[in-house]
Amino acid sequence: MALLDVIDLCVEFPTRRGILRALDGVSFSIDPGEILGVVGESGAGKSLTGAAIIGLLEPPGHVAGGQIVFDGKRLDNLSQEEMRAIRGRHIGAIFQDPLTTLDPLMSVGKQLIETMQTHMKLSDRDAKARAVQWLEEVGIPAASERVFAYPHQFSGGMRQRVVIALALCAEPRLVIADEPTTALDVSIQAQIITLMKRLAADHGTSIMLVTHDMGVIAETCDRVAVMYAGRIAEIGPVENVVRSPHHPYTEGLMGSIPSLEARVERLRQIDGAMPRLNAIPKGCAFNPRCGKVIERCREERPVLLPTATTMAACFRANEEAA
Amino acid sequence: MIAFIIARLLQAIPVLLVVGFISFAMFQFVGDPLVALLGQNFTAEEADAMRHNLGMDQPFLVQYVNFLGRVLHGDFGISYRLAKPVGELLAERLPATAELALCAAILSLLVGVPLGVLTGIKRNALISRVMMMLSLVGVSLPTFLIGVLLILLFAVQLGVLPSYGRGDVVHFAHWSTGLLTGTGRVALILPAVTLGLFQMTLILRLVRSEMLEVMRSDHIKFARARGLTPRAINFHHALSNTLVPVITIVGLQLGMLIAFSIVTETVFQWPGMGLLLVQSIGVADIPVMSAYLLLIAVVFVTINLVVDLLYFAVDPRLRGGGK
Numbered sequence A: 001m002a003l004l005d006v007i008d009l010c011v012e013f014p015t016r017r018g019i020l021r022a023l024d025g026v027s028f029s030i031d032p033g034e035i036l037g038v039v040g041e042s043g044a045g046k047s048l049t050g051a052a053i054i055g056l057l058e059p060p061g062h063v064a065g066g067q068i069v070f071d072g073k074r075l076d077n078l079s080q081e082e083m084r085a086i087r088g089r090h091i092g093a094i095f096q097d098p099l100t101t102l103d104p105l106m107s108v109g110k111q112l113i114e115t116m117q118t119h120m121k122l123s124d125r126d127a128k129a130r131a132v133q134w135l136e137e138v139g140i141p142a143a144s145e146r147v148f149a150y151p152h153q154f155s156g157g158m159r160q161r162v163v164i165a166l167a168l169c170a171e172p173r174l175v176i177a178d179e180p181t182t183a184l185d186v187s188i189q190a191q192i193i194t195l196m197k198r199l200a201a202d203h204g205t206s207i208m209l210v211t212h213d214m215g216v217i218a219e220t221c222d223r224v225a226v227m228y229a230g231r232i233a234e235i236g237p238v239e240n241v242v243r244s245p246h247h248p249y250t251e252g253l254m255g256s257i258p259s260l261e262a263r264v265e266r267l268r269q270i271d272g273a274m275p276r277l278n279a280i281p282k283g284c285a286f287n288p289r290c291g292k293v294i295e296r297c298r299e300e301r302p303v304l305l306p307t308a309t310t311m312a313a314c315f316r317a318n319e320e321a322a
Numbered sequence B: 001m002i003a004f005i006i007a008r009l010l011q012a013i014p015v016l017l018v019v020g021f022i023s024f025a026m027f028q029f030v031g032d033p034l035v036a037l038l039g040q041n042f043t044a045e046e047a048d049a050m051r052h053n054l055g056m057d058q059p060f061l062v063q064y065v066n067f068l069g070r071v072l073h074g075d076f077g078i079s080y081r082l083a084k085p086v087g088e089l090l091a092e093r094l095p096a097t098a099e100l101a102l103c104a105a106i107l108s109l110l111v112g113v114p115l116g117v118l119t120g121i122k123r124n125a126l127i128s129r130v131m132m133m134l135s136l137v138g139v140s141l142p143t144f145l146i147g148v149l150l151i152l153l154f155a156v157q158l159g160v161l162p163s164y165g166r167g168d169v170v171h172f173a174h175w176s177t178g179l180l181t182g183t184g185r186v187a188l189i190l191p192a193v194t195l196g197l198f199q200m201t202l203i204l205r206l207v208r209s210e211m212l213e214v215m216r217s218d219h220i221k222f223a224r225a226r227g228l229t230p231r232a233i234n235f236h237h238a239l240s241n242t243l244v245p246v247i248t249i250v251g252l253q254l255g256m257l258i259a260f261s262i263v264t265e266t267v268f269q270w271p272g273m274g275l276l277l278v279q280s281i282g283v284a285d286i287p288v289m290s291a292y293l294l295l296i297a298v299v300f301v302t303i304n305l306v307v308d309l310l311y312f313a314v315d316p317r318l319r320g321g322g323k
Helices: A046-053 A080-086 A108-119 A124-137 A156-168 A186-203 A214-220 A238-243 A248-255 A295-299 A315-321 B002-029 B033-038 B044-054 B060-072 B086-121 B126-140 B143-157 B182-215 B218-225 B230-259 B262-267 B273-282 B286-314
Strands: A004-015 A018-030 A035-039 A062-070 A091-094 A174-178 A206-210 A223-228 A231-237 B170-172 B175-177
Touching: A004 A046, A018 A046, A018 A062, A018 A231, A035 A046, A035 A214, A046 A062, A046 A174, A046 A206, A091 A156, A091 B218, A108 A124, A108 A156, A108 B230, A124 A156, A156 A174, A156 A186, A156 B218, A174 A186, A186 A206, A186 A214, A206 A214, A214 A238, A223 A238, A223 A248, A231 A238, A231 A248, A295 A315, B002 B060, B002 B286, B033 B044, B086 B126, B086 B175, B086 B182, B086 B230, B086 B262, B086 B273, B086 B286, B126 B182, B143 B182, B143 B262, B182 B230, B182 B262, B218 B230, B230 B286, B262 B273, B273 B286
Parallel strands: A035 A206, A035 A223, A091 A174, A174 A206
Antiparallel strands: A004 A018, A004 A062, A223 A231, B170 B175
């Protein structure tokens, strides 16, 4: 059984000029121990999906439809207090910028202890011992001496390790990592990704990895979901989506990754820009930019259906498979 | 740390020298002290003799240095009006003002900070909106009007609180306190509320806007994502991150409370330094005015030092210590 099931999730923002639908019928699932990558352009709804799952949508944004089922239990209709008890304890989160995600006025050890004691019955001594253990596990050198050091005394990469320890210390079964490496040096990125992969494997934690870095996705994930304008365009095993994408948008996305082997004059790009939320075209959201567009794409909205190797929301791709 | 304190104290010296110069210059340029000391009728010889006795025939700078020397020995001269040493007069009045200012400060903090947090967190709740509107009144009404209105309501209409004076006081060596007697405590209520109301609303609005700012920050979002309780987030992580600006303002305001309790003390005939100053200005009692000026400068310098030390206590990033 899947650990997380997101079914037809819709998120809306009421504004003065009407309702903006930021997520529109998003469905996917994550199995225990699985790493699901979520890619897409800025504003495609990747981070919003993560925020909706942990119940931290910024008001006035709210879940307007669909279900979020975690471990057989619906999350989208829980009270704030019930949801708070889930956050950290069952679903952890890692954010983008490690320089700003830690409380600058509290030592890292205290932040760890505070998080663990909020969710588990632990004596101060046990909690401290565990805090040191966690810092060691995420690779902080001389952890026992630095447990009560403040965030500013760590480098960016080290702080992201602390953030990971904080996200994992109450042993959640799912971690939502929202661009965890975007703010880091390239050399540090690989270390952090390796660390996350190792910890996920050791603790059997599932990860929803939100990023726009296809390299990270290819190296890390089991499956990947491609998002476009608040919808899922294509989802499938990472190998298939990267090597043989079926949705024209995914094709374009993969095509725009520069390759080291092939010498090309110009980088390929997808013409046009993602539509604004208040101007999503009828039918397939991608149709104005699509090279394979047919009349049906402009009228009718495609749903996720199997292709040869993935699931894609594209009439052309589904036709080929059928 | 100790080096820092010493550096700050050294920095305070030029400040105090300049203020000292101004308060010294008051003797030279605001009226002629000879008239005050000798009365209306005096001969030229008498005037010269007095000038010589007071060292006023010496060059300006020499007089300044002599003035500083006297001040450092605690000699601020004799009040023209009351014919008593100014140091003594101020020492007599200091406890009343200090007590009033302290009570007003504590009141404004105890009420202002929690209300600021509340209105910051529940910014759309009805109670927050009402609070913000009332605070606007507190910020914009002048102190004397608040004082008079409070007297009208509680002293005249309801007759439950005294409208003037300090009540009975108890003396300890050089200190007198009204906090230990019933009448003293009752007499303190209206002046303290009057003096503290503006500060309270200022602190409320400051804490609120700082809270709004901090609540948007990433580390608060992450604290939520860690599933911390609202209590821990609001009071532990959010409030402590608003403290640096709040301490700055509260420090300056405490200085203001002491320096400018003049209005409140006048309205309530509170026997403190502010009342003394107002009475002294009325008759150009220069020694009192000049000593008051110096004292306030020392108060501000001290408060600034304390504020700087509090920064260290609050923010580990300022304490140094590398990676």
